[in-house]
Amino acid sequence: MREGVPPEGAMPVTSSATVRAPGHVRRIVAHRVRRLRGAIRPRAKTEAPGLAEIPGDRPWQHKWNVLEVALAFAVANNIVGDYLEFGVYRGGSFIHAYRHHRQLFERYTLAHQARHTDDPFLRSKMRFFAFDSFEGLPASEQSEIPLHWRGDHAMSFSERRFLANLEAGGVDLTDVATVPGYYDISLTPDVGPRLGLTRAAVVNVDCDLGISTVPVLEFVEDFLVDGTVLIFDDWFYYRGHPGRGERGAFEAWLARHPELVASELMRLYPTVAFILNQREPG
Numbered sequence: 001m002r003e004g005v006p007p008e009g010a011m012p013v014t015s016s017a018t019v020r021a022p023g024h025v026r027r028i029v030a031h032r033v034r035r036l037r038g039a040i041r042p043r044a045k046t047e048a049p050g051l052a053e054i055p056g057d058r059p060w061q062h063k064w065n066v067l068e069v070a071l072a073f074a075v076a077n078n079i080v081g082d083y084l085e086f087g088v089y090r091g092g093s094f095i096h097a098y099r100h101h102r103q104l105f106e107r108y109t110l111a112h113q114a115r116h117t118d119d120p121f122l123r124s125k126m127r128f129f130a131f132d133s134f135e136g137l138p139a140s141e142q143s144e145i146p147l148h149w150r151g152d153h154a155m156s157f158s159e160r161r162f163l164a165n166l167e168a169g170g171v172d173l174t175d176v177a178t179v180p181g182y183y184d185i186s187l188t189p190d191v192g193p194r195l196g197l198t199r200a201a202v203v204n205v206d207c208d209l210g211i212s213t214v215p216v217l218e219f220v221e222d223f224l225v226d227g228t229v230l231i232f233d234d235w236f237y238y239r240g241h242p243g244r245g246e247r248g249a250f251e252a253w254l255a256r257h258p259e260l261v262a263s264e265l266m267r268l269y270p271t272v273a274f275i276l277n278q279r280e281p282g
């Protein structure tokens, strides 16, 4: 858009001090600006007029449903901890998680603060951690992955643009920390102490590949609490093979942790979420 030219459909603004566009116009303009800056996912081609909706063809909506349930579980169970997302790309699910949690928590606090003023959960504040190479997927065997993940550094999106999307999406950046880099290098033991990360309430694993999920699971071990929710966004890729992709990495990791028990919280293709608890002795 050219500078100084009002967006299509917007009222010309002469001076914000004297003339103010009506609320619905301001909302349309704000929406278009956010859309232009990439914060809002453009409508998929399948949503073109005349084409019927295809069940199962809107996986990003399904994953957002699972995300909402995971956050609701964390609030309803008063789990103190942060939100960790591995694979943030343009920020779509990250922004959704942030906004959804803020609403849930605000409502829960309003309902209970009068009788539980000093409760540690109500006094806590979830922080949001974004882990990504910001350079796209690492190299992997191309013939094994679907077309939409193939190519040189597929889904490359810079940290600067990611943060701009967050701002445009209404996220307070003081609540956010980014950890840039490929996981086999960036997920070092100093990350937690350096960023004040000690407890994870919800971990959203959306890095597509098994090779990416392995270091993620090793890293999060230090931050698990009773009731941490682990979401696997791409559980059903690799043709649903139980030993491959995010699913294969999780099954192998869980087998090395007999002290943990994983209970399924929700599954909605292509995503599955688990609750992790310590196994009761005996």
Ligand SMILES: C[S@@+](CC[C@H](N)C(=O)[O-])C[C@H]1O[C@@H](n2cnc3c(N)ncnc32)[C@H](O)[C@@H]1O
Pocket (backbone or CB within 6 Å): 086, 087, 088, 089, 090, 091, 092, 093, 094, 131, 132, 133, 134, 135, 136, 137, 138, 155, 156, 157, 181, 182, 183, 184, 206, 207, 208, 209, 211, 212
């Ligand atoms: C499907 S996108 C994430 C989409 C995002 N969660 C959403 O729903 O809006 C996958 C992301 O994982 C990141 N990623 C995958 N493997 C990685 C690795 N080994 N290290 C760092 N980032 C990785 C890619 O850079 C990409 O941004």
